[in-house]
Amino acid sequence: MSTRLEHLPLQTAPITTGDAADLRRFLGLVPDPRGLRGRRYPALALLCAAAAAVLTGARSLIAIGEWIADAPQPVLGVLGFPADPLTCIRPAPHAATVRRRLQRLDGDALDAAIGAYPQARTPPPQRPEPPPKPALRAVAVDGKTVRGSRTATTTAIQLLAAMDHHGVVLAQRQIASKSNEIPSFQPLLDSIDLKDTVLTGDALHTQHGHGAYLRKHGAHYLAIVKKNHPGLYAQVRKLPWADIPLDHHTRDRAHHRDEIRRLKVAAFLHLDYPGARQAIQVVRRRRELSTRKLTIERVYLITSLGVFDATPA
Template sequence: MTGALGVRVAPSAATIRRVIGLVCPGGLADLTGSCPGDADSVAVDGKAARGSRHGQTPAAHLLAAMTGDGRTVTQPRVPGKTNEITCFADLLKPYDLSGVTVTADAPHTRRDHARYLVEEKNAHYPLVVKNNQPGPHPGLRAPPWKEVTARRYDREVSHGRKETRVTRVLTITGLGLDFPHAVQAVRVPRHRTDLSGH
């Protein structure tokens, strides 16, 4: 861009971000992304690209992989007729994840994802299981949680509530949990008390 005096002026950072976001949401991450091979952990998470919704066209949904120290590895756009789950393996396929711990949110707590991480990528996983997941959740009720001696209590008061979390860790090999390569389970029940008096 040339200014009024004929001097070339570089576009602002906001202009560069806006143009790249309009042309290819997530594309900058693939141009500048870094290999996660030297990282201890990689987090996989999806999000809608801010400002990418136009009229009846929905916002671009991106699936990102980031290292534990905040480096973006890759962030491709999830194709319109698919979802994060179907893109998980392709997202991580190009990278050496040997010895890396890969985290993801509850929708990725699937047997095929666990097998892929351990058997094909030689990685480790802690995956989240929520109450509404019919697959692994019922099996996690059976272990003897009340007998667990490895516990941690966390208490905090904020936003007019007192919250207590009790973290229990249990080795589950030999307990019959039907989930590939699962060795330990962590249970974190939360108890909330409303302090507002309402």
């Protein structure tokens, strides 16, 4: 029994008054082997006194009994020994009484109680910080016509290229003469690792098949929605943009014009496009610095990025 109690001083964390009081809750789970008659000293008080003796250096049943017998009256009161109603003196049990009481304890029950106490005092393990999300790589897909490739008998050569925002061409594919960019989109991207990328392109590439292909390969998209997809365009345009507050705005001056962009974002899960999570409305106000002509353009976009992955800015 004393061997199990010796594990109490091995706890490295400081024991406060609250911790000591909390130990009583665990020691109270140890059953009392005595009968109903002859219980002069409470079982919990005897166990708390034994634990206190061990914490002060007692290493045997005799030493525990002697420590309890010599304990001052205030200490006996804290440990739970009752006072005599006439004399108000708290009698301490004899060392032999303590020894017999501890020898009859259920060792397994005491072992479980002492073992549960430090586990309860140990703070729950902190979850490791999740690894930071990898930075998303921006890739633009766009078509172009090769200058000087037109001849008297052949049309100009058209290419579809995927390029990152550092100007590096990641892939390039020639478009068939009697076709367009749409069939070349997926074959072009098959040679690129699309995981953790965000693809942008013309409204021509806002195709359900393209969106499903990108999400299947771990890529996100930022797609322009125009009237070439009337159903999707009507769904995005009819969102309650008037009730949505302005989320972000910028003002730039370049290319001989002053441009103000106002952006609103709406998070919706029912957009009719694979993996769409947000719809965006961008209002562009452009003023030509030379002619002072003002043009206002309203553009709608959708993206598979959620509100925590892509802020309005």
